Amino acid sequence: LPTIDKDLAFRLAEARLADYGAQYTIDYENFTLISINQDGENKLVRIAPLEYSNLFVSLNRMNQGTIGYIVVNVVTKEAKLYTFDDGLKYMPSSKFSYDLDRHIRFSYPTKMYNDKYFEIDDNGNPFWVVPTYENEISIFNGATSKGVIVCNAINGDINYYNLGEEPNWVDRAIYDSLVEKQATNALKYKNGYINATFGSKKEVFQVSDGYNYYIKNGHTYYVSCITSPNENDQTSIGFLIVNLKTKEAIRYSCPGITEMRAREIAMYDERVKAQALEATWPILVSYHGVPTYFVVLKNDVQSQKIVFLNVDTGSFVGMGTDITSAKIEYDSLLSNESIVQKENKEIKGTVTKIRDLGSTIEFMIDTMPNA
Secondary structure (H helix, E strand, C coil), X not given: CCCCCHHHHHHHHHHCCHHHCCCEEECHHHCEXXXXXXXXXXXXXXXXXXXXXXXXXXXXXXXCCEEEEEEEECCCCCEEEEEEEEEECCECCCCHHHEHHHHHHHHCCCCEECCCEEEECCCCXXXXXXXXXXXXXXXXXXXXXXXXXXXXXXXXXXEEEECCCCCCCCCCCCCHHHHHHHHHHHHHCCCCHHXXXXXXXXXXXXXXXXXXXEEECCEEEEEEEEECCXXXXXXXXXXXXXXXXXXXXXXXXXXXXXXXXXXXXXXXCCCCHHHCCEECCCEEEEECCEEEXXXXXXXXXXEEEEEEEECCCCCCEXXXXXXXXXXXXXXXXXXXXXXXXXXXXXXXXXXXXXXXXCCCEEEEEEECCCC
16 A cells, blocks of 8 residues: 655655756656566556756757656655666657657557556566547547557657557556546436436436545556535445556445545544644555555655545544554454454464564464465
């Protein structure tokens, strides 16, 4: 789970510019959340390329390109600058033939696209991933994902792939705003246009005002709760999860509070109310089968508290300075209410590591064969 949000990760990325701050900058909009595989381990990171700081730098360095990109691990908070001798030449801030949009348009003049995502493959090579769409209702309506354009940021090699045929390392083949629009239309017009507009508005719903992601097995998922169009309604009837690579959508019936209400509960908890901390947008997780919101409370500089609270009522709030301590408190609250029942199991083996957490002791054990 990420312990810092996009804003805090962006601050860490800017700090890595150091001596390059006059020449380069980082675009907040191109600060992509992806999963990468390094040293045999999947890591959750935000990544951004270095852009030219102004027109003159772009003109002077367009043949060399920018020096690289910055990766921020949103779990460990580690930020690294990766540089390339050949440079990243095809960028949104580049000019003339190196301008990214110009390069895409000349290569695929009939393809329609909105958003661009910066990603890297398993070898760390930088690419621009550009989801494309086609309008299926008249000329200007009914946008539907059709494929993805992949452009090498260093040498400009560019290819188009139909949806489902893109390279395995690509995390996003569909752009967020299209998912949100199609999801809202499906929920709103389930019983027809007349019912949603002039009729009784039976079963008219929408996704909430915000959304978040979770990443699993190299796939990025769009997650948002389902609620009514009434702005005063702080309850949801479930969640919608959409795979941004395959377009597969799953709807979960899980009545409870909205993400906005969860943020309010976390921020106004008596333990932190006086600190005026801001809550990040909640992430939906399952804790021992209990639908749970994961929230980070932060100030302008760093994360301060980790919070777990149950989706159905928000009445159980586990809070701590780190994920472990927050889980311990949340686990205790659920267990006391018999929401989570622990199963006793005997395991034989050798204890290899012990950590005393006060009221709880964690340990690792090498189990015996067939234990």
